[in-house]
Amino acid sequence: MSNIFGITLENMERTLRVLEARVSRPIPTKTGQGTVLRYKGKSAPEAIIQKLARYISGLNAAQLLLNYGYIQELGAIQRMLDEFHEDISFLAFGIIFRDQDDLHKRYLEYFYLEEFDLDGKSIAYSQGRPLIPRKKIREYLAKHNPSGISDKELNDLQKALTQTYSGYVHGASPHIMDMCIGDPPSFRVKGLVGTIRIPEHFDDLKNYYYRGIISCAFAAKAFGDEVLFKEITDFRNHFEIEARMDIAKIPKSGR
Secondary structure, eight states: OOOHHHHHHOOOOOOOHHHHHTOOOEEEEEEEEEEEEESSSSHHHHHHHHHHHHHHHHEEEEEEHHHOOOOHHHHHHHHHHHHHHHHHHHHHHHHHTTTOOHHHHHHHHHHTTTTTTTTBBBHHHHHHOOOOOOOHHHHHHHHTTTTTTTTHHHHHHHHHHHHHHHHHHOHHHHHHHGGGEETTTEESSSSTTTTHHHHHHHHHHHHHHHHHHHHHHHHHHHOOHHEEEEHHEEEHHHHHHTTTOOOOOSSSSSS
16 A cells, blocks of 8 residues: 555655746845745745645655654654645635635735845844734635535544644653553653554554645646646545545535
8 A cells, every 4th residue: 555655745746846837936035044045926826836845845754754653753744734734725725716815915924924134133033923823724714615524523623633733743741651662661762663553643644645635636726727636636536545545525626
């Protein structure tokens, strides 16, 4: 079954390369950090590409951590992937449903805010980095919920995911204690290969591959590429079979 995961990552990167070519390439730009690459356009399509790049990179890292049994670190990355998937959906839905509002405007403003100004002074230090409350993003996603799940069920599920994986990020005791095994019990700090935790998290990571496919599909739809969108949704159906998943279908077209 692991072969389908490698194929999935290859297909996701192929999608990224196609979409990268649809916008102007990043250009050398002077900032407080010197000359760095930045997109001239600071709109939703460029933001979708960047978030998709982080999702694919994070999924590659998650697979490596699972292979070596670093479950605590894997959980922390999964918490990040949850938000990347929400961000891609949020930005894509604004384009797909022609419903980009003030929330999207502020999200993009904060997203593209530089860490340093031209004098090298830290913007984050002087004024903080504003963030759109995650609750607001999830409320927007619930409004355009394509899964058939009720808004309340969807919000409850998202909240449960956040709470579960935040424990890995912040080092909650119940999560850390998963590292303590044996007789006498002691903490394993070089991975948990060979323990019951590996198959548990293997099954869980399948969901993140699946979400990555959906993120790619939404991104393709937002870019108006119906051919690529269909290729991705067809592959999603193949993934469901190969990974033994039975998931509600995402919509085949926008509003």
